Amino acid sequence: MNNIFVYCEVEEGVISEVSLELLTKGRSLANQLGCQLEAVVVGSGLKGVEKQVIPFGVDVVHVADDARLEPYTTLPHAAILNKLFAEEKPQIALMGATPIGRDLGPRVSSALHSGLTADCTSLEIGDHEDKKAGMVYKDLLYQIRPAFGGNIIATIINPDCRPQMATVREGVMKKEKINANYPGVVKILEVANYVTNLDFAVQIIERHTEKKKINIKGASIVVSGGYGVGSKENFKLLYDLAAVLGAEVGASRAAVDAGYAEHDRQIGQTGITVRPKLYIACGISGQVQHRAGMEESAQIISINSDPEAPINSIADYVITGDISEVIPKMIKYYKLNTK
Amino acid sequence: MKGLKIIVLAKQVPDTRNVGKDAMKADGTVNRAALPAIFNPEDLNALELALRVKDSVPGTTITILTMGPGRAAEIIREGLYRGADSGVLLTDRAFAGSDTLATSYALAQAIREMGHFDLIVAGRQAIDGDTAQVGPQVAEKLNLPQVTYVEEVLSVEKSSIVMRRRLDNGVETVKSPLPMLLTVNGSAPDCRSRNVKMLMKYKHARTITEKQEATEDYTHLYDTRPFLYIREMTVGDIKADADQLGLTGSPTKVKKIDNVVLQAKDAKKLTTADEGINELMKELIESHVIG
Numbered sequence: 001m002n003n004i005f006v007y008c009e010v011e012e013g014v015i016s017e018v019s020l021e022l023l024t025k026g027r028s029l030a031n032q033l034g035c036q037l038e039a040v041v042v043g044s045g046l047k048g049v050e051k052q053v054i055p056f057g058v059d060v061v062h063v064a065d066d067a068r069l070e071p072y073t074t075l076p077h078a079a080i081l082n083k084l085f086a087e088e089k090p091q092i093a094l095m096g097a098t099p100i101g102r103d104l105g106p107r108v109s110s111a112l113h114s115g116l117t118a119d120c121t122s123l124e125i126g127d128h129e130d131k132k133a134g135m136v137y138k139d140l141l142y143q144i145r146p147a148f149g150g151n152i153i154a155t156i157i158n159p160d161c162r163p164q165m166a167t168v169r170e171g172v173m174k175k176e177k178i179n180a181n182y183p184g185v186v187k188i189l190e191v192a193n194y195v196t197n198l199d200f201a202v203q204i205i206e207r208h209t210e211k212k213k214i215n216i217k218g219a220s221i222v223v224s225g226g227y228g229v230g231s232k233e234n235f236k237l238l239y240d241l242a243a244v245l246g247a248e249v250g251a252s253r254a255a256v257d258a259g260y261a262e263h264d265r266q267i268g269q270t271g272i273t274v275r276p277k278l279y280i281a282c283g284i285s286g287q288v289q290h291r292a293g294m295e296e297s298a299q300i301i302s303i304n305s306d307p308e309a310p311i312n313s314i315a316d317y318v319i320t321g322d323i324s325e326v327i328p329k330m331i332k333y334y335k336l337n338t339k
Numbered sequence: 340m341k342g343l344k345i346i347v348l349a350k351q352v353p354d355t356r357n358v359g360k361d362a363m364k365a366d367g368t369v370n371r372a373a374l375p376a377i378f379n380p381e382d383l384n385a386l387e388l389a390l391r392v393k394d395s396v397p398g399t400t401i402t403i404l405t406m407g408p409g410r411a412a413e414i415i416r417e418g419l420y421r422g423a424d425s426g427v428l429l430t431d432r433a434f435a436g437s438d439t440l441a442t443s444y445a446l447a448q449a450i451r452e453m454g455h456f457d458l459i460v461a462g463r464q465a466i467d468g469d470t471a472q473v474g475p476q477v478a479e480k481l482n483l484p485q486v487t488y489v490e491e492v493l494s495v496e497k498s499s500i501v502m503r504r505r506l507d508n509g510v511e512t513v514k515s516p517l518p519m520l521l522t523v524n525g526s527a528p529d530c531r532s533r534n535v536k537m538l539m540k541y542k543h544a545r546t547i548t549e550k551q552e553a554t555e556d557y558t559h560l561y562d563t564r565p566f567l568y569i570r571e572m573t574v575g576d577i578k579a580d581a582d583q584l585g586l587t588g589s590p591t592k593v594k595k596i597d598n599v600v601l602q603a604k605d606a607k608k609l610t611t612a613d614e615g616i617n618e619l620m621k622e623l624i625e626s627h628v629i630g
Contacts, residue, residue, distance in 0.1 A: 202519075337617070
């Protein structure tokens, strides 16, 4: 009772990266709170799936295995979590801020009347005093996220309702196995006790997925452009530099919104989080949501015509000037010096 | 086939995409007055999707439902200019401080009062919060099936709808019974622009509060043109449980707000001059960061 639960996404028997990252975070929160960590896996063909999660320090794995549960649809997964959470009364429930987690989380939080915070960039344990009510709350989950266009960082709490729910994007938390032989147990859920036929009202007629072509997360160098790049045509300069350096091209949300780059390239709180060896920020002002996705880069170069651009304050090199002038020179001197 | 009754959920939001230097006050709070209020972008995608259903199924009507302060009636008029048929403004001080759950509760209660509907269409998320929670929470409160991240409605039949939704790594075609709620992704078609005839027809559309506060008197118009009434609902109209509204009804509380303060690093400063860039590239190659 009152443990930490992580909803683990699974596709064709493989647990997603973001879920394993959340298990790692969940383990450290559970240690701090002195409670257990439990995982929930809902899908099809899940025999042996516990082997993927228990080494992350999971005490109990709840498995709901039924052909109708994969691919994901909202209602049956929500029905399982609603009932399981009502029975087990977790104090904290975490899920990935993915298309699945962001579809499922609000549905479950509404059914259980519990608070949910989306896209957290940090989770901590702390106390809270409500002076007006004369109440002190111990060991709440601090759900920390940028808000309001990134001008503020908000710490959100759920004093009275349980579970305290949060979603987190892939790449934000670190993934770390703690013990290959961790003594976790498996509990098989009797699916028929959790879902009814009505839960299968929405049918998937056709599904077309492909492996992601763009691998920004794994790139050791990222050349990234913002609104300041000015146009889709100017973005070509970034591709030129990336091609020479063996880098991937990323973009800020403003650049994606303006149509300069595809959505798959968006870096930041609502996009991808990267930690490359070198991050070259071109015409990016550096709002906090963007920085949330790149500030752990080992080295940062900022190229910006505005010497006061906020991103300059976290950069190791600041080049003040127009990218159309600077990038060709970077390419030129890279080539000259590597000959 | 009979026309559908569609409700579009829309929100007026501060334009956080264009935050200028004056967006923060000296005391560190957000200066809302410095931010223009706009029709939430993905709610416009939602309106367009509803308008396309209306184009293909004659007799369909679209009602825009928004919750917000009095001035949020602006986005209802904007929707009417683009082809919606009517609007409802849900406004009351009792809603102040609502988180997504209390907002969803109030919207769901208003929808129950609005009578029969076949389809609820909402934008995926609003740019001031980026939570994407209100759509699914409204669906849950009304016990409706939900489909999120929709890009296009492929077909509508008497009691079902088929649509395409966007996944991280592909697309999915799904079929849902009606009534249901869907949320529309920003990759869906942009909203059509205002229609001049509709602009002329609805430019004097007002809520009751706006009429009472107005300096111009169009009373004669309102008597003969009932479509100029924008319905206003307050807490008394929606049979709500007061404990589930506003700050009281919100499980999440803001513990604190920190301003973003940047600790300046000691950066090397360069210009567009060749020398500096040459040195930089040499340095990066020598330290094996690149090359």
